[in-house]
């Protein structure tokens with residue numbers, strides 16, 4: 001079944017494939033009916049309970065779970081994906097007709113984000129299969145680091161060899177660190193000439209790597225007469241704007257370095273602020289109608305990615321059908337079986353579901369936007385901004401306003417009429433200063449929006465709210481690969497930021513309800529956004545539900561039907577059907593049993609630890625006690641190379657790499673508390689069993705609440721890594737101060753249970 005997007009005389013450039021989803025729908029509805037029966041059962045039997053508190057709590061938690069399940073069903077109901085045909089595009093569209101694209105790469109810290117990773121991102125982008133004179137690559141450096149600038153200069157030199165090499169031999173992986181690593185040794189050609197070139201490239205890349213490596217080791221010496229003069233005596237959070245055109249279209253795209261002005265008196269709005277500076281500077285310099293943004297920890301893995309995107313841009317009948325084209329995030333060298341549950345593979349069906357509504361959500365990286373969409377244009381109403389008003393919306397820069405007017409009028413740039421970027425540096429710097437945005441709509445209605453650490457969701461939901469649709473493009477060979485956070489603490493940081501950022505969107509005036517009433521957000525799309533934005537809130541029912549079995553065991557009360565009651569079949573049914581369903585879903589995606597278990601386990605752990613802290617930080621922000629910040633996640637450079645180019649990280653061969661590591665941060669406490677409370681409850685239960693008369697043991701066991709004990713054991717299994725952490729020393733052990741703090745909380749909990757019930 002395919003819905004074509006062009007008339008039948010010519011083959012379509014892209015097709016929407018509708019996937020059959022009947023089986024999954026049926027199972028989801030069965031689970032829903034079980035959940036509903038459980039709620040009904042709880043309400044009917046409410047008055048018969050001796051202890052109503054756990055029953056009430058369970059009812060509330062299960063209502064939340066049921067609500068989330070309903071959202072889930074709505075999202076996954078229809079499943080689509082989009083197939084693109086770059087060959088047909090090349091046959092139909094002349095190279096001259098292809099639109100210009102401005103490419104944005106952001107980096108924020110040369111230590112957390114090693115330069116060599118960023119440089120590989122840059123190289124893979126410079127070498128894509130697209131006319132080089134149509135591309136400009138802008139690197140935003142929020143650290144104002146001379147090392148990053150130096151690396152970019154050296155990388156650009158190397159690119160002048162690397163790009164022609166890739167294009168001549170049609171190299172598939174164009175990030176050198178991936179290409180030269182032993183895992184991808186399929187050589188494109190077996191001629192002697194190729195072999196010689198290959199060796200030369202490997203050698204040159206090795207030199208580049210060493211230069212960057214050495215530069216990173218020694219402190220930067222400031223020479224006022226060199227290119228680096230601008231970096232003399234600057235501090236990363238207090239310095240003027242620096243823009244440097246490193247290379248102008250000579251077989252490779254323009255390469256431009258940007259470090260926007262920073263001043264402690266002005267909020268810089270993290271990544272969103274950086275993206276807005278990129279949008280303005282590129283408007284002044286090249287003003288391409290499309291922009292692609294890529295995080296520094298991603299690289300192009302499919303050299304045809306621009307052509308795939310163009311299939312959608314050219315294939316859409318109306319512009320509003322594709323405000324942006326998002327490529328999925330996939331990861332390279334991900335740890336086997338995803339021990340930290342951060343590779344997002346399990347979101348596959350959800351994403352295909354959202355794609356079938358108003359379109360995939362914007363994920364912050366690997367996304368092509370139309371410039372006019374980022375400029376706040378609506379897809380449904382035709383508003384025209386008067387030239388006088390451009391000031392108020394876009395700020396005072398004359399060059400910027402002129403470029404905006406050109407985008408709004410739909411005129412494409414005439415390349416021959418344009419000044420080269422290096423003639424426009426002064427004008428561009430005007431738009432990269434701290435106070436440029438004051439009194440304008442940047443960050444409010446135009447550009448990447450401020451107010452959330454998940455600037456991607458905030459910006460994306462507003463685009464959908466203005467009536468644009470979006471398209472997810474997933475070519476067979478993944479278009480982009482990135483690195484997932486490599487350790488438990490870095491996963492925690494990331495998930496915490498996501499949960500809090502998402503909640504910030506929920507509490508902003510861009511929440512799905514408002515946008516669907518006042519704006520053009522589709523109702524089902526709003527539900528999909530609710531499912532995502534509510535991540536942080538889920539910690540409350542999940543935590544309560546994890547304490548509930550322990551509470552019941554300690555106080556000899558019940559929150560589940562007893563095993564000899566017929567109603568016991570309801571929770572048992574939910575447990576069995578739900579878990580088999582999730583397993584089936586994982587199986588269809590080619591996951592192993594272990595991976596399924598890791599995802600289930602980490603699902604619980606992440607909600608009760610990272611998302612809890614995300615939730616708390618939003619509560620602090622709402623009460624005005626603290627500001628939210630964007631904590632950059634640590635990236636690790638891994639090279640699989642055996643022969644010394646780039647020493648692999650010492651962790652690479654560590655068999656403990658998938659173990660949890662802990663630090664003294666309070667984020668470890670909730671996990672330890674959940675674990676210890678349930679362990680204590682189980683110990684108490686075991687002691688009780690030991691006291692029984694042998695002849696009565698079965699009767700007593702029934703009375704004890706096997707359901708509750710089973711739940712406690714499940715919680716224990718989910719937090720098993722924490723259990724091991726109690727006994728390990730060093731970085732694999734939970735620090736004893738954390739154990740003590742958690743222990744006190746647990747004692748308090750147990751004491752309260754026994755004392756007041």
Ligand SMILES: O=c1ccn([C@@H]2O[C@H](COP(=O)(O)OP(=O)(O)O[C@H]3O[C@H](CO)[C@@H](O)[C@H](O)[C@H]3O)[C@@H](O)[C@H]2O)c(=O)[nH]1
Nearest residue numbers: 106107108142270271274295296364365453454494632633
């Ligand atoms: O002040 C800042 C902070 C971050 N960044 C850049 O933002 C990107 C994403 O940061 P990272 O630490 O890698 O965050 P992730 O959690 O991996 O990013 C995901 O989540 C973010 C929202 O929380 C999105 O912005 C990202 O696109 C998305 O990939 C990186 O290129 C950073 O260099 C900046 O440019 N300036």
Ligand SMILES: [Mn+2]
Nearest residue numbers: 295297482633
């Ligand atoms: Mn990242």
